Amino acid sequence: MADTDVIVVGAGPTGLTLAGELRLGGARVTVVERLAEPTGQSRGLGFTARAMEAFDQRGLLPRFGTPETSPVGHFGGVRFDYTVLPGAHFGARGIPQSRTEAVLEEWAVELGAVVHRGWEFTGLEAGDSAVEITVRTPEGPGRLRAAYLVGADGGHSRVREAAGIAFPGTPAARVMYLADVVGRKLRPRPLGERLEHGMVMAAPLTDGVDRIIVCPDGAPPREDAEPVTFAEVADAWRRLTGEDIADADTEWVSSFTDATRQAVTYRAGRVLLAGDAAHIHLPAGGQGMSTGILDAVNLGWKLAAEVTGR
Known part of the structure; x- marks a missing residue:
């Protein structure tokens, strides 16, 4: 039964x-x-x-x-x-x-x-x-x-x-990053902003927390299975926007691909x-x-x- x-x-x-x-x-x-x-x-x-x-x-x-x-x-x-x-x-x-x-x-x-x-x-x-x-x-x-x-x-x-x-299916060809950043006043880019070397997005999540997404052009998928670090995300953000957010706190950090x-x-x-x-x-x-x-x-x-x- x-x-x-x-x-x-x-x-x-x-x-x-x-x-x-x-x-x-x-x-x-x-x-x-x-x-x-x-x-x-x-x-x-x-x-x-x-x-x-x-x-x-x-x-x-x-x-x-x-x-x-x-x-x-x-x-x-x-x-x-x-x-x-x-x-x-x-x-x-x-x-x-x-x-x-x-x-x-x-x-x-x-x-x-x-x-x-x-x-x-x-x-x-x-x-x-x-x-x-x-x-x-x-x-x-x-x-x-x-x-x-x-x-x-x-x-x-x-x-x-x-x-x-x-x-x-088709394996990943590129990697993209995201993070929930705490205590940094970021310029809102809710629909994304296309820059010379990729695209970035920033939008308020809750009071004092912003979700950022970084999509560098041509960034290959990560070879290792280790979780992405905020240092990687901040470095990609700086290379695309020129803004330094490396000292920010985060609630969550991750990455995703186009697989x-x-x-x-x-x-x-x-x-x-x-x-x-x-x-x-x-x-x-x-x-x-x-x-x-x-x-x-x-x-x-x-x-x-x-x-x-x-």
Whole structure:
């Protein structure tokens, strides 16, 4: 007998949105997340217009307060004015991913989803009528059985690997840096500024904290797996802007690339993929997180209908 209808591995924006969507459709869902606690990191700052529409349809927007919207955007450097579209959502920015995840987890749990944190997915056995996973928990090893399993566990998805789904694509050709800088008054560049040797962006995140992004032209991907340091970010910022921020404090430092990959299939029997587990691309502008959220919106009602027979 199944412990639940659907197991979701990963409690990021994709997995938590999917959990809520499944519950709206009447399916039982259990989320398994390796991390014992949310990271609290800002990561993706906001979401696209379509993701904002989906949240509005589910009554979630008020939980985010009054987000800063983005009525002006660009594509390939050509700027757009979205205010000419009547009643349109413009997308939201300045909302840390940690806040988005907190809102989505609260919503999913209110609807009846079960979220197990500190449970690490270690393997799966899929049959014709069910799928069973093994997990490592604080209490020891365990097993869970369900009708379906969804891997929403990121670009390095263990679910995808265990299901034997290939993930071909184009390797990274360049690296870009970002940091949340504390206590420095930086000139706002919310849509980015093109300079001689690259592009930079700076925008307020919270009081006294600015998010900066540095995209040096021709900067090759880093060869080592060590986390990027703020010294590297500050050096790239100085080379592009001439501004010295090396002595600033930071709340978070990271890097990202333009690597592009897509799973050869999003489904293998009773195992499905969503979000970065299914596809990765340049995540700038909240596109990575928003695409995962919309994967979940698309998949949730269909999978719920399948398991409930509705």
